[in-house]
Amino acid sequence: VPFNISHSAEAEAVDLLMEVQELPKLLTTEVDADSTKRICQYLLRAALYIEDPEYQSTVFDVAYKLYEKQERWCDVLRVALLSNQVPLVKQAFESVSDPLIRKQMAFILSQHRYFYYQVDEDCEDGEELNEIIGNSMLSQNYHHLATDLDVTEAKDPKDVYKSHLADTGLKKTDGAVVNSALQNQAATYVNGFVNMGFGKDNLVTKVEANGSCEWIYQNKPPGILSATASLGMVHQWDVDAGMAALDRWSNVPDNVNVMAGAALGIGICNAGCFSEVNDVAFGTLADFLTPDPHTIKLATDRRLLRINAITGLGLAYAATSKEDVVEVLADIVGDEDEHIDVVAAASLSLGLICVGTGNDCDAFGCMLTRLMAASDLEKGSQSAKYIMLGVGLVFLGCGEAVDVSKAILETLDHPVKKYGLFTLDTCAYCGTGNVLKVQELLHQCSEHLDGDEADFQMVAVLGISLITLGEVVGMEMSHRTMQHMLQYGELPIRRTVPLALALLHLSDPDYTAVDTLSRLSHDPDKIVAANAILAMGFVGCGTNNSRIAGLLKALSVFHKKEADILYTVRIAQGLLHMGKGLVTVNPYHSDRLLMNRTAIGSILIIMHGALKIDQTLLGSLHYHLYYVASAVVPRMIITVDEDLEPVATTVRVGEAVDTVGQAGQPRTITGFQTHNTPVLLHHHERAVFASDDYEPIASVLEGTVVCKKVSAEQRREKKLKEKREARAAAKAAREAREKLAKEAEKKKAKKSSGSKK
Numbered sequence: 001v002p003f004n005i006s007h008s009a010e011a012e013a014v015d016l017l018m019e020v021q022e023l024p025k026l027l028t029t030e031v032d033a034d035s036t037k038r039i040c041q042y043l044l045r046a047a048l049y050i051e052d053p054e055y056q057s058t059v060f061d062v063a064y065k066l067y068e069k070q071e072r073w074c075d076v077l078r079v080a081l082l083s084n085q086v087p088l089v090k091q092a093f094e095s096v097s098d099p100l101i102r103k104q105m106a107f108i109l110s111q112h113r114y115f116y117y118q119v120d121e122d123c124e125d126g127e128e129l130n131e132i133i134g135n136s137m138l139s140q141n142y143h144h145l146a147t148d149l150d151v152t153e154a155k156d157p158k159d160v161y162k163s164h165l166a167d168t169g170l171k172k173t174d175g176a177v178v179n180s181a182l183q184n185q186a187a188t189y190v191n192g193f194v195n196m197g198f199g200k201d202n203l204v205t206k207v208e209a210n211g212s213c214e215w216i217y218q219n220k221p222p223g224i225l226s227a228t229a230s231l232g233m234v235h236q237w238d239v240d241a242g243m244a245a246l247d248r249w250s251n252v253p254d255n256v257n258v259m260a261g262a263a264l265g266i267g268i269c270n271a272g273c274f275s276e277v278n279d280v281a282f283g284t285l286a287d288f289l290t291p292d293p294h295t296i297k298l299a300t301d302r303r304l305l306r307i308n309a310i311t312g313l314g315l316a317y318a319a320t321s322k323e324d325v326v327e328v329l330a331d332i333v334g335d336e337d338e339h340i341d342v343v344a345a346a347s348l349s350l351g352l353i354c355v356g357t358g359n360d361c362d363a364f365g366c367m368l369t370r371l372m373a374a375s376d377l378e379k380g381s382q383s384a385k386y387i388m389l390g391v392g393l394v395f396l397g398c399g400e401a402v403d404v405s406k407a408i409l410e411t412l413d414h415p416v417k418k419y420g421l422f423t424l425d426t427c428a429y430c431g432t433g434n435v436l437k438v439q440e441l442l443h444q445c446s447e448h449l450d451g452d453e454a455d456f457q458m459v460a461v462l463g464i465s466l467i468t469l470g471e472v473v474g475m476e477m478s479h480r481t482m483q484h485m486l487q488y489g490e491l492p493i494r495r496t497v498p499l500a501l502a503l504l505h506l507s508d509p510d511y512t513a514v515d516t517l518s519r520l521s522h523d524p525d526k527i528v529a530a531n532a533i534l535a536m537g538f539v540g541c542g543t544n545n546s547r548i549a550g551l552l553k554a555l556s557v558f559h560k561k562e563a564d565i566l567y568t569v570r571i572a573q574g575l576l577h578m579g580k581g582l583v584t585v586n587p588y589h590s591d592r593l594l595m596n597r598t599a600i601g602s603i604l605i606i607m608h609g610a611l612k613i614d615q616t617l618l619g620s621l622h623y624h625l626y627y628v629a630s631a632v633v634p635r636m637i638i639t640v641d642e643d644l645e646p647v648a649t650t651v652r653v654g655e656a657v658d659t660v661g662q663a664g665q666p667r668t669i670t671g672f673q674t675h676n677t678p679v680l681l682h683h684h685e686r687a688v689f690a691s692d693d694y695e696p697i698a699s700v701l702e703g704t705v706v707c708k709k710v711s712a713e714q715r716r717e718k719k720l721k722e723k724r725e726a727r728a729a730a731k732a733a734r735e736a737r738e739k740l741a742k743e744a745e746k747k748k749a750k751k752s753s754g755s756k757k
Contacts, residue, residue: 001013001016001025002030004016005029005031005035009663010035010038010039010042010663011038011042013026014026014039014043014046021055023043023058023059026062026066027062027065027066031066033072036066036067036072040063040067042660043059043063044059044079044082045660046059047059047060048432048433048470048471049433051434053399057083060079060082060083063079064076072699073095073096073101074104074105074108074698074699074700076092077089077109078590078700081108081114082593082594084398086116089117090117092105093105093117093119099125100642100706102129103132104697104705104706106119106129106130106132107132107698107704107705107706108590108698108703109133110134110135110138111589111596111702111704112590112594113272113318113596113598113630114319115274115318115319116319116320116321118130118133119133130275131275134273134274134275135272136273136275137644138272138273138634139236139237139238141638141640141646141704142634142636144646144678145582145634145636145638145678146580146582149582149678151582152198154198154201154202155202156191156202156203157186157187157190157194157203157574160190160194160573161553161573162553181220181223182563183563183566183570184218184223185219185220185223185226185227185567185622186566186567186574187570188215188219188227189230189570189571189625190571190577191230191234191574192226192229192230192234192574192626193233193628194578195580196233196234196236196579197233197237197238197579197583197634198234198580199235199238199241200234201234203215203230204216204227204228204230204231204234205231205234213227215227216228216258222257224255224257224261225258225260226622226623227261228246228249228258228260228262228264228265229261229262229265229268229308229626230265231245231262231265231269232246232264232265232266232267232629233268233626235269236269236632237269237272237273239270239273239275239278239280242266242270243280246262246265249261249265250262250263250284250288253295253296256301256302256304257304260308260309261308263285263288264309264626265312266316267285267311267313268315268626268629270316271315271316271318271629271630272318272630272632272633274317274320281316281317282316282317282322282324282325285313285316286328288305288308288309289332291306303341303342307341307342307345308623310329310332310342310346311345311348311349311627313328313349314345314349314350314351315349315352315626315627315629315630317353318352318353318598318630319353319356320353321361326363329346329349329350330350330362330363332346333350333370333387334370336370340374340378340381340383343370343387344386344387344390347367347386347387347389348386348390348393349390350363350394351389351390351391351394352393352598352601352605352630354394355393355394355396355598355601356393356395356396356397356398357394358398358401359398359401359404361394363394364390364395364405367387367390368391368405368409370387371384371388371409371412371420372411372412376414379412379416380416380452382616382621384416385416385420385608386608388409388416388419388424389423389427389604389608391420392426392427392428392604393605395428396427396430397428397429397430397595397597399428399432402424402428406421406425409421415452416455418455418456419455419456419459421456422441422444422460423608426441426459426460426462426466426467427466427604429463430595431466431467431469432467432470433467433468433471433474434467435474438467438468438478441461441463442481444456444460445457445489449492450490450491450492451492454493457490457493457496458492458493458495458496459608461485461493461499461500462496462499462503462604462607462611465478465500465504466604469588469595469600470592470595475504479501479504479513482497482516483516485497491525494523494525494528495525495531495611496531497520498516498531498532498534499534499535499607501516501517502536502538502539502607503603505539506541506585506586506587507539507542507543507635507683508586508684509543509545509547509548510539513539514539514545514547514551517532517533517535517539518551521536526562526564526614527613529565530565530613531610533555533568534610534617536551536576537571537572537576538575538585538603540576541575541576541585541628542576542581542582542585542632542635543581543584543682544581545576548576549573549577552572552576556569556570556573564614564618567618568613571625575628579634582636582680583632584633584635584683585599585603585628585631585632586683587599587600587603587631589633589703590700591656591686591702596633599630599633600631602627602628602630603631605627606625606627609621609624633703634703635681635682636679636680636703637651637678637701637703638678638704638705639651639694639705639706639707640705641707641709642708642709644706646677647694647707648677649691649693649694649707650675650676650677651674651676651677651687651688651689651691652673652675652688653672653673653679653687654669654670654671654672654673654688655670655685656668656669656685657669669688672688674690677705681702687701687702688701692710692715693709694709695708696708
């Protein structure tokens with residue numbers, strides 16, 4: 001092993017130790033900084049293909065300790081997040097004393113939306129670090145990026161539709177008039193998506209002299225709800241401005257839809273941000289959970305208000321495990337007299353709040369108990385499926401930890417049991433690349449079923465994408481499998497394939513995926529077409545991809561007489577241009593090493609709803625589209641100095657090259673361009689620092705990067721060191737060549753003396 005490591009053959013050394021189950025021996029072997037980096041990269045990649053959870057945790061532990069020995073604290077934290085253990089995250093933070101490194105580690109946690117860990121307030125920098133972890137600076141940095149790229153001006157939905165270039169006007173003489181109320185509702189979503197986080201738009205933030213908003217009241221009741229809630233999306237990440245804008249709409253007892261929209265909007269503007277000190281969302285939303293029956297007389301109106309307040313709580317406190325909120329929601333779920341729709345909303349919110357915590361969270365027990373106690377009619381409803389998804393989100397990426405919940409669900413005597421078992425299984429093995437689970441799901445998809453009997457097959461198709469999500473070879477194989485399913489599968493499976501393709505390529509407009517979805521968007525079955533169009537929106541989400549934009553514009557003409565499909569096209573256009581092209585919903589970051597569980601959980605709620613799109617997203621649950629709020633992150637690199645003020649530094653951005661297992665120090669990017677920060681990163685791109693004036697603290701350039709000023713003397717020393725290293729490398733190469741030449745001469749002499757004899 002030492003011989004292999006000293007001769008740049010780290011991969012062979014690791015393979016040998018893994019073969020004999022002796023990986024911890026690496027910790028006692030002498031390893032330099034460069035070799036440590038290559039060994040750990042290889043270990044973390046190999047961990048994807050290890051089935052045994054215990055041995056996988058051994059691999060993570062070895063990588064953690066190797067990085068720790070070299071004091072690469074940002075990488076130590078990334079391994080701790082990969083193993084999903086709060087004690088390791090805490091240990092990593094407490095091992096570091098350098099304030100700059102601690103700030104960079106806090107930015108990594110904020111990008112991962114990991115709010116389970118909060119730094120002790122007694123620490124000198126505790127308050128500042130908790131603000132960073134809670135994304136309190138995200139809005140400010142996002143606005144800095146928008147100003148630098150000159151995209152601060154508000155955009156109208158018609159700028160997105162470009163309807164003046166296509167025959168898609170509302171007043172038609174040759175066919176049915178498109179439902180204008182539905183179109184207004186679509187325009188509301190598009191407006192919210194496009195102007196996300198910018199704090200201004202041309203529809204909902206324009207307030208009349210009398211304090212009213214003309215656009216909100218131009219809609220029918222469902223549209224009023226989504227229009228008010230879109231205020232939260234326009235002010236996303238800017239909690240103070242968002243709460244101020246929504247405050248005037250939170251007490252309009254004569255219009256419950258406005259109040260419900262305001263409750264949801266409060267959750268949306270808090271999505272992705274968290275502060276223990278300045279926590280206003282729970283106090284505000286708790287009032288909506290118990291509406292006054294004298295003020296709001298209809299039971300259905302009170303239920304609508306409560307459901308939206310509960311959904312708002314789920315968005316605002318995703319990945320926090322905040323005890324007060326969990327307790328309130330668990331009481332709602334545990335109440336057997338509560339309406340099943342309210343229980344479903346509470347289950348989804350609990351799933352998001354405790355996402356990926358597994359058996360550490362007690363809330364999943366009350367969800368399963370409530371499901372067991374439900375009537376047969378309730379068990380057959382969409383709400384029962386959402387309760388199961390809530391349990392699945394708690395176990396997202398937890399693997400075998402889900403077995404106890406599956407055993408409880410096995411006792412359920414109802415056809416929906418199979419749907420639940422597959423939901424739990426696919427969520428638990430999300431991103432693991434587990435081949436055996438994929439084979440099991442494929443086997444289930446081979447049965448020819450139809451109607452409600454095939455619901456579990458739809459989950460299985462989604463599950464194939466979900467399991468193979470983080471692993472390149474698995475993604476390619478599942479892509480090929482989807483093509484076979486389109487060819488030979490029954491209608492329910494064909495309806496799910498577009499959504500499964502979207503899961504594989506979130507915010508990644510892959511040519512073959514877009515081509516397949518474009519073909520399916522003209523399918524004779526309306527649900528296949530609607531799902532394909534929605535999937536195109538998610539594949540291009542936040543990218544402004546011109547090819548998808550052209551296809552959607554053509555589809556708006558093709559489906560101009562079908563109100564529901566045209567509505568879906570508009571939603572897809574809004575997703576495509578989300579945040580004016582500055583954001584992404586792809587859950588993977590840190591060179592595709594870490595998966596943001598909150599993001600994938602939020603997208604899963606939308607995808608499970610889209611399995612019955614005509615009843616959910618195109619029906620009464622249209623506001624579930626706002627779950628995308630907790631999945632969205634800006635796809636930027638912004639560099640800040642020691643005082644966390646933005647500074648312009650030079651970076652090279654190019655196509656990422658996979659260098660795992662390669663000897664030496666190969667280039668990590670190809671075909672690069674040099675930019676000044678802040679800069680946008682596409683899905684397959686990577687950035688390398690190119691400035692001599694600053695030095696980055698982070699090993700991976702993504703999100704907010706803290707930089708240290710380099711003095712003239714340090715620059716001079718660095719250049720001298722590089723020269724010395726280059727000379728040493730040249731000398732070593734020369735000596736190796738001379739040694740080989742001498743050995744060759746000796747062999748030649750030996751051979752000639754042998755022939756003389």
